Amino acid sequence: MERQGRIIIRGIVQGVGFRPFVYAKAHELGIVGTVQNAGSEVRINAYGDKFEKFRDLVADGTPLSVIDSVETLPIQGPWPDSFSIIPSAEGSLTGLIPPDVATCDDCIEDIFRISGRYEGYFATSCVNCGPRYSIIRTLPYDRERTAMDEFPPCNECTTEYVDPLCRRHHAQTIACNSCGPQLTLLTSTGEILQIQDPIKETSKLLDQGEILAIRGIGGFHIACIGDVAEELKKRLGRPEQPLAIMAHLDVIRKLTDISNEEEITLRSPAAPIMVLDKKDPTAISHVSNLHTVGCMLPYTGLHHLIFAALKSPFLIMTSANVPGYPMITDQEQIVSRLSKTVGYILTHNRDIVNRCDDSVIRKNLIIRLSRGLAPRRVAHDLGNEAILGVGPELNANVTIYRDGFTITSPHIGNVRNPATFAYLTETIERLSSLLKPNIKVIAHDLHPQFLSTRFAKEMAEDIGATIIPVQHHMAHIAAACQDPCVGIAIDGVGYGTDGTVWGGEIFTGEVPHLSRVAHLQPVLMPGGDLATKFPERMLYGILPDEQTEQILTSRGWSEPDLKILSQQVSKRFNTVQTTSTGRILDAAAALLGICRQKTYDGEPAMKLESAAWGVKPELWPLSFGKDQDSRILDTSSLLMITRDKYARSESDASAIQTIASSFQFNLARGIAKLAIDAAEEEGYTNIALSGGVSYNEAIRRTIAEEVKTQGMKLVINREYPLGDGCISYGQCVWAGMSRQ
Structure with missing residues (x-):
């Protein structure tokens, strides 16, 4: 039986309360020795009759840790008198600091405990929760290497920090109202408001219909109540873009058809935005005019305190940045860029070292990999x-x-x-x-x-x-599959090996030896990127005939504009060729009058999906061709069927929904057939799926069902986004x- 040894635990063991966890187990089992952070390792010198039991327990790790390996080495020398945490040292760097996580239930209880030490303090945290990546400057993870180094702990915090029986033992973010970061409420021009309780005043202003910028863990959000959503969109210049809401779980359950699995993810330490199906697809259309809405729970002490004083059932919460730009993290940028958008600014004085936007998940597929997950x-x-x-x-x-x-x-x-x-x-x-x-x-x-x-x-x-x-x-x-497979990549655009724009591709082989064996029909994008903004251009690029011209004329296109468009296509001037799946969906959305101008990324395809939601599709004929060594799905024939049906049902909303559903369904069938045929020819059983179009539930589900019917396996990497x-x-x- 072993009674002593050096235990080296490698993995994500920084910022997860590992040293106090080890200390507590040593105290419990009568083990003496030391524990030390060393890069991505924890090094433990342990001595005691229960050494083996101690080693097994510490190998399980803490709730936030990820254990890669546990190594035990012999150790010599006299036994020390006690167990202690010693200063950090340099070491291996194969691990990393964990992501920021939501404030735990224990800390929330502390925040709302009357006359407790942490009552009402927004930055309350412990070894199991709070900021990590957003505050770290360098490893190993000690307070002096984080944004918390500017806040020396008070005597009471120090007492908890050194207490092995406290869950804030060696919690590097420990702070209270006496020694920690503080909140300030400002006007939009940066003037400090002299008020006693910035949080209660923030809730009051929100209930009154004000729009505020609120500094969180990884950057600023813009917040308002639901009644102000349209005004916020107007000020942001995003009149059509859906917004996410923050609410307690009972409100989210009333608004959406959240599943048990989705609820588990929503309540996890990552606390992401979950894109959920609404119970009523037309509900809160001023927030989201899709059949879905992004929802998140309050995930910091600050959020919980704001909601405790808020009368409104939910808040709009959107990142305080222009789409595609980095999240704003400092007060000066908010004042200079958003003083005309927000009325007030609630900020704190802890540096955000590493900005981090909210993660977004739909059907437990990652859309945006960020806070809580990265x-x-x-x-x-x-x-x-x-x-x-x-x-x-x-x-x-x-x-x-x-x-x-x-x-x-x-x-x-x-x-x-x-x-x-x-x-x-x-x-x-x-x-x-x-x-x-x-x-x-x-x-x-x-x-x-x-x-x-x-x-x-x-x-x-x-x-x-x-x-x-x-x-x-x-x-x-x-990213999706490293085994031999057929790969389906369906998205917006990507530069192809032939110099054209790809986006609807079927590959066979094994990374790094993939062959393009099939794709969607190459079609024209008149005006290049202009066709992504105005998808009726895309429609004409695919079906450049008199019937399409009549549709465009009926929608207000002038004769000179149509002539320029026609010449672009006929002469191939400033016209790009593409196999993009996203552009085909854009063209269908434009044809059906669902979206004629894109105002945010993915808007036409997302609105097409919403229009088709819950409607049973029709089975349409598919047409295939061949180009050199590749099979081709004829998407223009699908669009012609769509146009013919639309011409007979232009004023019938339910008919248009059926057409939208059928177009998606049959496009997905065609893509699946290309992949299945390739798999049968090559003898593969795995079909990998990736690309932003895969978020479309109807398309993804259809492909999955077609693949399963043929006895094959659909492979999706759920650790990473399906998009870019x-x-x-x-x-x-x-x-x-x-x-x-």
């Missing part, structure tokens, strides 16, 4: 070289591979924007400072004009790294496997 750390053997994946251009994030693990950053945004591109480089620098990788390979998108591509090439030249371009949709499949938030991870996978 940094995302996944075990994956990609070789001995450290790899950086710089991601795509839209909905970007970055991934670093080192020593058997990929680490993916929170959501960054649209790196076309200079501010977001700066955030991309800032995030790479931040992760690199935490992980200290010796980057040898940099993977980037195939598109030569992306800023991220240029950055990858410049960085590679500076540090002497190898660059590996990865085609956008192949990165999607690499998986690309940087897929780039790392591709690059690593191509180097082996």
